[in-house]
Amino acid sequence: MESIQAILNNPYVFAALMALAPLLWILPYALFAIWFERKVSAHMQDRLGPMRTGGWHGWSQSIADLVKLLLKEDLIPAKSKHGLFMLAPYVVFVGSYAAYAVIPFTSAYVGSEINVGIFYFVAVSSLVVVGILMGAWSSNNKWSLFGAMRSAAQIVSYEIPGTLAILAVVMVVGSLSLQDIVRAQEGWFWNWFVFGKFPFLFIAFLIYFLCSLAEVNRTPFDIPEAESELVAGYHTEYSGMRFAMFYLAEYANMFAVSAVAVTLFFGGWQSPFGTFLSGPAWGVFWFLSKGMGFIFLQMWLRWTLPRLRVDQLMYVNWKVLMPFAFVNIIFVGLWMMIAQ
Amino acid sequence: MDFVDIIFVVFALIVVVSAFIVVFSRSIIRSAFSLLFTFFGVAGLYVLLNADFLAVTQVLIYVGGILILILFGVMLTTNVVSVEIKTGTLQTVPAAVIVAVLSGTIAGIFWFTEWHTAPAREGPTTKALGTLFMTDYLLPFEIASILLLVALIGAAMIARHERGTEGGR
Numbered sequence: 001m002e003s004i005q006a007i008l009n010n011p012y013v014f015a016a017l018m019a020l021a022p023l024l025w026i027l028p029y030a031l032f033a034i035w036f037e038r039k040v041s042a043h044m045q046d047r048l049g050p051m052r053t054g055g056w057h058g059w060s061q062s063i064a065d066l067v068k069l070l071l072k073e074d075l076i077p078a079k080s081k082h083g084l085f086m087l088a089p090y091v092v093f094v095g096s097y098a099a100y101a102v103i104p105f106t107s108a109y110v111g112s113e114i115n116v117g118i119f120y121f122v123a124v125s126s127l128v129v130v131g132i133l134m135g136a137w138s139s140n141n142k143w144s145l146f147g148a149m150r151s152a153a154q155i156v157s158y159e160i161p162g163t164l165a166i167l168a169v170v171m172v173v174g175s176l177s178l179q180d181i182v183r184a185q186e187g188w189f190w191n192w193f194v195f196g197k198f199p200f201l202f203i204a205f206l207i208y209f210l211c212s213l214a215e216v217n218r219t220p221f222d223i224p225e226a227e228s229e230l231v232a233g234y235h236t237e238y239s240g241m242r243f244a245m246f247y248l249a250e251y252a253n254m255f256a257v258s259a260v261a262v263t264l265f266f267g268g269w270q271s272p273f274g275t276f277l278s279g280p281a282w283g284v285f286w287f288l289s290k291g292m293g294f295i296f297l298q299m300w301l302r303w304t305l306p307r308l309r310v311d312q313l314m315y316v317n318w319k320v321l322m323p324f325a326f327v328n329i330i331f332v333g334l335w336m337m338i339a340q
Numbered sequence: 341m342d343f344v345d346i347i348f349v350v351f352a353l354i355v356v357v358s359a360f361i362v363v364f365s366r367s368i369i370r371s372a373f374s375l376l377f378t379f380f381g382v383a384g385l386y387v388l389l390n391a392d393f394l395a396v397t398q399v400l401i402y403v404g405g406i407l408i409l410i411l412f413g414v415m416l417t418t419n420v421v422s423v424e425i426k427t428g429t430l431q432t433v434p435a436a437v438i439v440a441v442l443s444g445t446i447a448g449i450f451w452f453t454e455w456h457t458a459p460a461r462e463g464p465t466t467k468a469l470g471t472l473f474m475t476d477y478l479l480p481f482e483i484a485s486i487l488l489l490v491a492l493i494g495a496a497m498i499a500r501h502e503r504g505t506e507g508g509r
């Protein structure tokens with residue numbers, strides 16, 4: 001026991017453990033979410049989806065797919081820019097994994113308790129854009145490049161109202177640290193910020209949620225990989241493990257933005273019923289189940305709504321979400337001033 | 341060497357190596373992409389100096405804004421003229437002279453300046469920065485905001501104008 005304690009006290013080991021802990025969640029979650037997405041889409045279209053692999057409702061379909069991807073040949077187009085082409089999937093995954101450094105899974109665990117947490121989250125997501133551009137440009141394929149251009153324009157512009165919506169919460173709490181934001185929502189579920197300063201933080205939540213859908217390229221904002229126009233968008237030329245990295249990054253990103261929505265507006269790891277079933281271990285349970293609820297919501301929307309056109313996309317961002325976000329901030333600020 | 345020293349060396353190496361690639365790479369897009377690592381390394385160095393807000397701002401502005409703008413510029417121009425933009429060596433002798441003078445000056449400054457060093461201040465910087473912006477540095481802050489607003493309106497005007505003439509034809 002003491003030797004284990006000694007190993008844990010080693011700063012290198014401790015740093016490595018803290019850094020790798022989110023992977024323990026991301027990998028099984030991604031396998032589950034891919035299977036779940038197929039099931040959700042199938043049932044929404046009155047089908048059954050994969051039913052054979054593994055027995056009960058094809059539960060091991062994603063594992064079989066993973067093995068297939070691992071064994072697949074790693075194709076590299078002859079006219080691609082080899083170095084950048086091989087690097088790009090990892091840059092994208094690093095971008096989405098870096099966001100997990102500040103996500104508070106429970107009261108006892110957060111990768112890095114930095115006091116600029118939410119600001120850091122907004123900043124590192126830009127790495128994903130660079131990775132997407134890198135992969136698309138080095139593929140030397142026009143569909144890829146089109147997809148990446150759309151993706152970059154979309155992510156960069158939707159970042160702005162999303163950040164403004166986050167700012168409303170930051171103004172209420174007075175801290176950028178995600179743990180502080182969670183602690184400010186203590187108690188029963190009506191203390192969650194989605195109901196706070198009604199209706200201003202609820203509007204902020206709607207704006208953030210829409211922007212987060214755009215940021216992870218989910219329908220109705222999935223024009224970067226619109227399969228009916230662009231084959232597969234920015235990862236058209238990728239196969240095997242590198243394609244799997246893109247896929248993993250996409251699902252990791254989906255959970256990251258859901259986790260931030262949960263943290264900012266739905267009480268993070270707080271139990272919805274006051275002190276009932278609260279504590280660090282139950283905190284993980286509440287946090288992950290709220291996050292998975294958002295994942296389901298994202299899938300539900302994906303298989304319900306049609307995709308927006310490029311000009312509609314920009315219209316929604318600059319002429320609808322942006323003014324609402326600004327007015328919202330002004331009202332939250334006024335409320336805070338009067339409340340003082 | 342303790343933990344922080346090792347991290348410093350790693351970040352310093354990232355900055356120096358990627359900066360070398362930025363300068364010496366023949367393909368301009370490779371330069372642009374390795375600028376990514378330079379920006380990140382510099383952000384890491386800011387973190388080691390306890391400038392947390394500055395570090396994140398560095399990533400947000402330089403990686404999320406400026407680098408993407410550069411990449412867009414390079415990619416779009418390359419594809420329109422279908423000529424790969426390369427950087428070459430021209431005017432070797434005058435360039436060498438200017439570089440020698442410049443690096444001599446920098447080295448001189450580096451050696452003969454008495455650097456004021458102080459241990460990094462602990463604790464969050466965001467609140468202090470915000471307070472300073474709203475009190476001591478209010479005027480520069482407002483002027484910078486107005487400048488940015490003017491640039492924004494100017495950009496929108498240019499974009500509108502081009503679309504207007506196309507529609508008129």
